[in-house]
Amino acid sequence: MTQKTNLLRRVTIADIALRAGVSKGAVSYALNGRPGISEVTRQRILKIADDLGWYPNSAARALSGARAGACGLVLARPARTLAFETFFMELIAGIEMELSSRSVGLTLQVVHDLEAEMAVYRRWWAERRVDGVLVVDPRLDDPRIEQIEKLGLPAVIIGGPEGTGNLSAVWSDDAGAVVDVVRYLARLGHQRIARVAGVPEFLSTEARTEAYLATMAELSLPPRVVTTDFMAESGARVTRQLLADPLAPTAIIYDSEVLAVAGLGAAHEMGLSVPRDVSLVAWDDSTYCQVVHPPLTAVKRDIPGMGSHGARALLALIDDGVITRTGEARGQLMTRGTTARPPHAPVGSSRGAGGGSV
Amino acid sequence: MTQKTNLLRRVTIADIALRAGVSKGAVSYALNGRPGISEVTRQRILKIADDLGWYPNSAARALSGARAGACGLVLARPARTLAFETFFMELIAGIEMELSSRSVGLTLQVVHDLEAEMAVYRRWWAERRVDGVLVVDPRLDDPRIEQIEKLGLPAVIIGGPEGTGNLSAVWSDDAGAVVDVVRYLARLGHQRIARVAGVPEFLSTEARTEAYLATMAELSLPPRVVTTDFMAESGARVTRQLLADPLAPTAIIYDSEVLAVAGLGAAHEMGLSVPRDVSLVAWDDSTYCQVVHPPLTAVKRDIPGMGSHGARALLALIDDGVITRTGEARGQLMTRGTTARPPHAPVGSSRGAGGGSV
DNA sequence: GGAGCCTACTTATCCGTTTCACCTTCCTCC
DNA sequence: GGAGGAAGGTGAAACGGATAAGTAGGCTCC
Numbered sequence: 079m080t081q082k083t084n085l086l087r088r089v090t091i092a093d094i095a096l097r098a099g100v101s102k103g104a105v106s107y108a109l110n111g112r113p114g115i116s117e118v119t120r121q122r123i124l125k126i127a128d129d130l131g132w133y134p135n136s137a138a139r140a141l142s143g144a145r146a147g148a149c150g151l152v153l154a155r156p157a158r159t160l161a162f163e164t165f166f167m168e169l170i171a172g173i174e175m176e177l178s179s180r181s182v183g184l185t186l187q188v189v190h191d192l193e194a195e196m197a198v199y200r201r202w203w204a205e206r207r208v209d210g211v212l213v214v215d216p217r218l219d220d221p222r223i224e225q226i227e228k229l230g231l232p233a234v235i236i237g238g239p240e241g242t243g244n245l246s247a248v249w250s251d252d253a254g255a256v257v258d259v260v261r262y263l264a265r266l267g268h269q270r271i272a273r274v275a276g277v278p279e280f281l282s283t284e285a286r287t288e289a290y291l292a293t294m295a296e297l298s299l300p301p302r303v304v305t306t307d308f309m310a311e312s313g314a315r316v317t318r319q320l321l322a323d324p325l326a327p328t329a330i331i332y333d334s335e336v337l338a339v340a341g342l343g344a345a346h347e348m349g350l351s352v353p354r355d356v357s358l359v360a361w362d363d364s365t366y367c368q369v370v371h372p373p374l375t376a377v378k379r380d381i382p383g384m385g386s387h388g389a390r391a392l393l394a395l396i397d398d399g400v401i402t403r404t405g406e407a408r409g410q411l412m413t414r415g416t417t418a419r420p421p422h423a424p425v426g427s428s429r430g431a432g433g434g435s436v
Numbered sequence: 437m438t439q440k441t442n443l444l445r446r447v448t449i450a451d452i453a454l455r456a457g458v459s460k461g462a463v464s465y466a467l468n469g470r471p472g473i474s475e476v477t478r479q480r481i482l483k484i485a486d487d488l489g490w491y492p493n494s495a496a497r498a499l500s501g502a503r504a505g506a507c508g509l510v511l512a513r514p515a516r517t518l519a520f521e522t523f524f525m526e527l528i529a530g531i532e533m534e535l536s537s538r539s540v541g542l543t544l545q546v547v548h549d550l551e552a553e554m555a556v557y558r559r560w561w562a563e564r565r566v567d568g569v570l571v572v573d574p575r576l577d578d579p580r581i582e583q584i585e586k587l588g589l590p591a592v593i594i595g596g597p598e599g600t601g602n603l604s605a606v607w608s609d610d611a612g613a614v615v616d617v618v619r620y621l622a623r624l625g626h627q628r629i630a631r632v633a634g635v636p637e638f639l640s641t642e643a644r645t646e647a648y649l650a651t652m653a654e655l656s657l658p659p660r661v662v663t664t665d666f667m668a669e670s671g672a673r674v675t676r677q678l679l680a681d682p683l684a685p686t687a688i689i690y691d692s693e694v695l696a697v698a699g700l701g702a703a704h705e706m707g708l709s710v711p712r713d714v715s716l717v718a719w720d721d722s723t724y725c726q727v728v729h730p731p732l733t734a735v736k737r738d739i740p741g742m743g744s745h746g747a748r749a750l751l752a753l754i755d756d757g758v759i760t761r762t763g764e765a766r767g768q769l770m771t772r773g774t775t776a777r778p779p780h781a782p783v784g785s786s787r788g789a790g791g792g793s794v
Numbered sequence: 795g796g797a798g799c800c801t802a803c804t805t806a807t808c809c810g811t812t813t814c815a816c817c818t819t820c821c822t823c824c
Numbered sequence: 825g826g827a828g829g830a831a832g833g834t835g836a837a838a839c840g841g842a843t844a845a846g847t848a849g850g851c852t853c854c
Contacts, residue, residue: 089564090810091588101834106812116832133562137504138810140495141839147565148543160529162522162723183565185506185541189530203490204446207505207541241469252765310723339727345580346729365520369668371704448840459804464842474802496840499809 085311089132097130098123101378109134134200140206148183149173149392150208154195154215160188160307162336164364165381169236172385173212180393182209192217196225209396212388216242217279234392236384239403241281246395246402248388252282253289254408256331257375259359260293262411263329268357268420272302272320272327274337275312282434283333289305290331302327306337313337322357328420329357335364338374342416353418363412372415379409447490453645455488456481467492467571506541507531507750508566512553512573517666518546520694523724523739524572524627528596530743531570540567550575555584561589567754568592570746574600575637592750594742597761599639604753604760606746610640611647612766613735614689617717618651620769621687626715626778630660630685632671632695641691642718648689659684664695671695675702679714686778687715693722696732700774711776721770730773737767 081169091105098105107115108123109132117124123410131403140146151173153160160166170184177184185208189195196384199222202208210232213222226233238247260284263271273290276283294301304320306312321344322328332338338360345352352358352372360367363378391402449463456463456483458477465473467490473481500505509531511518519523528542535542543566547553557580560566568590571580581601584591596605621629631648634641645661652659662678664670671694678685679702690696696718703710709728710716718725721736742764749760 088564092810100812103813103835104833108832110812112813114832119816119832131562135499135810136563137495138839139812141493141499141810141841143839144812146495160525163525164520164522167518167521167525170544173548174544178545178547181559183543184545186528186544187530187536187542188529189536198823201491201539205494206446207494207523258780310727314727336723336727339724341725343729343731365668365694366697366750369672369694369701370728371701373701387554446840448838461805461843465803468842470843472802477802493840496809497842499811499840500842501809502842568840699823 088135089130090135091132091425093130094123094127094132097126115356145209145396146206147181148185148208149177149389150185150187150198150202150211151214152187152189152195152211154189154192155308156190162310163308164335164366165362168381169210169214169385169388172382173389174385174397175382176386176389176393182393184308192221196222199226199229203229203384210392212236212385214394216247216281218281218284220281231391232395234388234402235389237281238301239405240285244401246391248384248391248402248404250379250384250406252286254412255379256286256289257293258408258411259331259377260290260297262413263331263357263359263417264297264299266329266357266417266419267298268303268327268329271299271329271331272304272318272323274320274330274332274341275303275305276308276333276337278305286333286390306333308334309330310336310340311333312396313340314344314347317341318348321345321348321350327356329359329417330363333361335360335362335367335374335376337374339366342370353416355421357417357420359411359417362408367412368414375414376412377409378412380406443448446493448493449490451488452481452485452490455484460711472576486712503754504566505539506543506566507535507747508543508556508560508569509572510547510553510569511547512547512550512558514548514668520668521666522693522724526573526739527743527746530740531747532743533740534744534747534751536740540728550579554580557584557589559586561587568750570743570750572606574639575604576639576642577716578639590750590753592746592753592760594746595639597763598643601758604749605764606741606742606749606764608737608762608764609766610644613769614644614647615651616766616769617689617735618648619657620771621689621775622655622657622688622716624715624775624777626685626687627657628660628683628685629657629687629689630662632674632678632688632690632699633661633663634666634691634695636663644691665689666695667694668694668698671698672702672705675699675747676706679703679706679708685714687717687775689717689719691719693718693720693725693732693734697724697728700728700732711774713779714779715775717769717775719767724771733772733775734770735767736770738764 091102095102095105104115105123108120109127136147174184187198189198212234214236216237233245235242235245235247238249260271275287291301304316306316307405330341332341336356342352342358345356350356360374360376363376367374367376394400449460453460453463462473463481466478467485485779494505497608532542545556547556570592572594574593574595591603593600593603595606633645649659653718662674664674688699690699696716700710702717703714708714718732718734725732752758752760
């Protein structure tokens with residue numbers, strides 16, 4: 079009989095109640111650690127639940143007003159760029175670390191554009207499939223922000239802080255790291271430092287470009303920004319264009335690791351030597367940056383950490399309605415083999431170029 | 437009043453029923469396209485549902501015996517290798533393509549080891565959180581297979597076919613592609629062709645090693661296999677070791693793209709020229725293979741396609757109990773810039789080495 | 795012209811959990 | 825010695841949708 083119950087039917091709190099000789103309500107209180115039940119009875123019930131191998135039916139739990147027990151993440155970049163952006167996998171790993179420790183699920187969806195992304199939010203929320211969402215790649219005048227606020231869907235934006243309204247947000251101090259990189263290159267003696275940016279609609283792209291322009295201006299250096307669609311081919315193409323110029327930059331800062339690796343490949347293909355002929359810096363360090371030759375100097379951010387913090391902020395929002403708006407530590411410049419003094423730089427110039435000289 | 441209903445409370449089928457002047461049951465039949473309701477009434481109900489912006493509450497639907505409306509995927513590789521394996525992102529993109537077109541969610545979980553992975557399956561199934569799972573990286577004597585069969589959890593293994601019991605499975609014909617690669621290298625005149633394999637516990641690793649050994653034997657060439665943990669550092673290290681040998685291989689086949697990129701970096705670091713001094717082949721093509729210099733010759737599989745097929749097989753299993761066991765088309769060798777004749781190869785040797793000569 | 799059978803519904807029950815309102819006991823306190 | 829209150833429960837009603845069983849009404853058919 080007991081075996082039958084175990085094998086054929088799911089174990090429910092009714093089974094536990096029967097066995098413990100108490101009511102379903104009592105079992106529920108016991109299992110959820112709520113008051114209204116004596117410690118002795120609670121332990122007895124917990125023991126029986128364990129013996130019977132009981133797990134809460136998530137649907138029933140969700141239906142009776144509680145949580146869905148899941149958070150959502152929509153990735154809206156085209157599938158082709160998704161695959162090689164290790165950023166997302168690292169982010170997901172970080173998010174999972176936090177969620178799984180609290181037995182909250184992560185529901186993923188890959189879509190083509192922002193419209194589809196917003197439709198997914200509407201559907202998820204209406205279906206009560208998720209308790210909240212993590213939103214990546216915030217943009218200028220992002221329609222998702224308004225949509226989410228209107229829905230009342232708990233959300234944490236990974237990115238910002240500008241343009242994210244009053245929603246919870248976790249961002250990285252990109253501006254600070256950009257300043258570090260540009261100053262570092264200038265200290266090496268570089269004057270023509272170009273920036274190969276990602277999609278201009280992204281807030282992160284704008285923030286970095288702004289910081290780049292400001293720092294270049296501060297150092298009285300001529301800025302040069304080209305944007306890409308984050309595709310590797312674009313990275314290679316713009317690198318070839320930049321380096322074919324008679325006034326080619328002596329240093330290039332890329333907005334992603336793929337762009338940088340592609341740029342390194344393009345430079346090699348042109349017969350240039352890195353870092354002798356040109357210095358390259360990648361944004362977001364990764365295994366690939368470390369194993370190509372020469373290994374790429376890169377800005378390393380704690381992406382899993384950002385994911386964890388985002389997830390924690392989301393749970394805090396869901397559980398207690400707490401709005402979090404936090405900036406992470408700035409990315410760290412990992413100097414490796416792709417940065418050196420510019421060609422023809424006078425010896426000793428590695429100390430100069432600071433403080434608006436030139 | 438209607439506004440209030442819209443804003444404060446969720447729209448339920450009871451609201452629709454009230455508005456349409458029919459019973460809840462009728463509405464349910466109409467919305468689910470089941471018989472027992474006239475076409476006129478059905479259309480009227482559908483119209484009202486649409487006007488009211490109704491979405492089914494997934495919890496309620498799941499509770500009343502129907503589906504959870506979600507499939508699960510557990511990734512058990514250590515987070516560090518996860519991040520740079522574009523394989524998973526491509527797979528996920530493919531899975532999503534199939535699932536989202538049927539409005540089925542994908543629930544993801546990242547864990548550290550097989551034990552944890554199996555615990556997740558138990559929990560998900562007991563909680564009725566998923567209707568089925570996709571299982572990656574099948575192993576020799578994989579404990580997950582038995583566990584899943586015992587649970588009665590619908591599952592599709594991505595990999596196989598050996599060792600996957602009677603479960604549904606979708607695999608790629610790795611053996612065939614290995615034969616192609618080895619023969620291609622032999623035709624170029626290579627005799628010392630080494631294989632840098634991944635984790636030996638994986639079925640895929642074993643299948644490829646077996647095919648490699650068989651083909652080398654068939655060609656009367658001396659085999660050489662080294663295994664790694666799939667980490668980039670291992671790829672670089674074993675490459676250095678192989679190439680430092682007085683009887684160094686003239687060609688190396690890698691079991692992943694990361695290993696190959698790392699190997700290429702290591703070769704360059706040693707001052708070798710690729711492909712003049714050594715030829716390299718990557719397994720699983722990716723953007724990175726294409727943008728490094730020289731671009732890597734690689735075996736290209738349709739990974740999103742495998743994900744889609746796996747997802748479709750899972751839905752077929754869940755809906756109709758259909759077991760699928762399908763092999764995909766074999767991977768295609770993309771010859772690029774890292775393969776050429778071996779050093780000191782006699783001119784014209786590119787035709788030889790076939791058919792067990794030597 | 796009534797048996798038989800569709801069609802187009804309605805009614806009631808169930809899924810498993812949470813939670814609210816209520817009910818006993820037993821203890822305390824003046 | 826009875827009011828007041830807390831502790832430790834009980835019982836029933838949600839939650840929103842699926843579905844089996846029941847029921848009118850109209851049509852066919854001999």
